[in-house]
Amino acid sequence: MSTGNHPYFPPEIVLSGGVFVENDWNVFTLIAIFGAGWLAIMAVTLLFVQRVNPKLSSSDRCLVLWFTLCGCIHIFFEGYFIYNHHRMASMTDFFGQLWKEYALSDSRYMTSDPFVLCMESWTALIWGPLSLLTAHHITTSSPYRHPLQALVSTGHFYGALLYYCTSLYEDFFRGERYYRPEGYYFWFYFVGMNGAWIVIPLACLLGSMRAVGRAFEVQGAIGRGLEEVEMKKRSLTPFSTFRTGTSDEGLVPLASPAPQALRVLENVTATSLNTDGIWLSASSIDQDNDSINHRVPEELSSSAQPAIYNETILTICVSSKV
Numbered sequence: 001m002s003t004g005n006h007p008y009f010p011p012e013i014v015l016s017g018g019v020f021v022e023n024d025w026n027v028f029t030l031i032a033i034f035g036a037g038w039l040a041i042m043a044v045t046l047l048f049v050q051r052v053n054p055k056l057s058s059s060d061r062c063l064v065l066w067f068t069l070c071g072c073i074h075i076f077f078e079g080y081f082i083y084n085h086h087r088m089a090s091m092t093d094f095f096g097q098l099w100k101e102y103a104l105s106d107s108r109y110m111t112s113d114p115f116v117l118c119m120e121s122w123t124a125l126i127w128g129p130l131s132l133l134t135a136h137h138i139t140t141s142s143p144y145r146h147p148l149q150a151l152v153s154t155g156h157f158y159g160a161l162l163y164y165c166t167s168l169y170e171d172f173f174r175g176e177r178y179y180r181p182e183g184y185y186f187w188f189y190f191v192g193m194n195g196a197w198i199v200i201p202l203a204c205l206l207g208s209m210r211a212v213g214r215a216f217e218v219q220g221a222i223g224r225g226l227e228e229v230e231m232k233k234r235s236l237t238p239f240s241t242f243r244t245g246t247s248d249e250g251l252v253p254l255a256s257p258a259p260q261a262l263r264v265l266e267n268v269t270a271t272s273l274n275t276d277g278i279w280l281s282a283s284s285i286d287q288d289n290d291s292i293n294h295r296v297p298e299e300l301s302s303s304a305q306p307a308i309y310n311e312t313i314l315t316i317c318v319s320s321k322v
Contacts, residue, residue, distance in 0.1 A: 006089070008107035009180050016112045017087035023097040030098055041072055049139050060138050066200060067135035067152070074128030078120045085112045105179045105189030106167060115166055119159055127155050150208035153201035160197035 006020040023030075045068045049061055056064070080095045081088070088099060088110055103109040108116045130152050137145040167190070170176045179186050 006110075007180070008103060008110055009177055010107075013107055013111055015089040015110045016085060017089035017091065020089045021092055023100055024092070025094075025097050027101055030094075030101055033094070034098060038069060041069060045135075053139050053141065056139065056141070063149070063204065064135045064138050066204075067131045067138070067149075070152075070156070071128050071131035071135065074124050074131060079124040079128070081109065082117070082121050082124055085109075085117055088112075102189055102193075105185040107178045108167070115162075119163065123155075123159060127152060127159070130155075146208040146211045149204055150212075153204040153208070156197045156201035157205065160194055160201075163194060164198075 006015055008015070042065050045065055046061065049056055049064055077095060077098075081099055084091055084096065088096065088103075091097070091100070099109055106116075130148065134145070134148045134152050136142075137148055167178055170178065179190055
């Protein structure tokens, strides 16, 4: 443990990892290398997306980049912190020096703070892999894309909100400040670098909510349409008299208590209906069965009403067998 001779606030905090070792890399060099790593990841991701799904929209490509970067940062950068949190003050490798630089805006990363350690562990182990999985589902236009996007975005937003609130609560209500007094560390490091995990996840969450809402709206419209079709089918009233032929001489009256079905099997384009019944050209009458198959005539009665069903199978119950 180290209790002095370090640049972190408050000055009396106990650092993890023994004696504090000052960074020997310039801050601009650290940030430049870290940014170059981001650009490399983005370039590889775009090439992958272009090969797998070249028709993916620009907005979705940006989201793929976002979730890929999140996954890599969570797993590798934050995973590094989880593994080395107990010796962070003495770390001198690239990630170690990056963390010591960032800790100037939040010294909890130098003290193995329970909240920060638990939050970063959950982020690296859960949100990291799920972020990469979300990027994959967006790339492949998977139906599971929006549930995952909403879940991960909620986790990002809630985690960042708790991170801000716990630090600011200690500052404003207990007077214990974890960031150095220079505005650069508070506004650029603490607010700016973490603000993306507030704004972008919130936008992603709202977008997923709208997409899911539209999906349920379409599903509901389809369901209502099917119900209307079923109601129309059920509302077709059976005729008590059925007549076939094209003239009065060819009419075949049907009258008997035994019900039977007439099925029009062809693509029905019109149905001639009037109060007396339905006119069809006789094609076959089976005296031994309960069903009679006929086709709709080309010439309909002048009193014909508009067609009820198009390109479907029409079943009309009649009262008897010849």
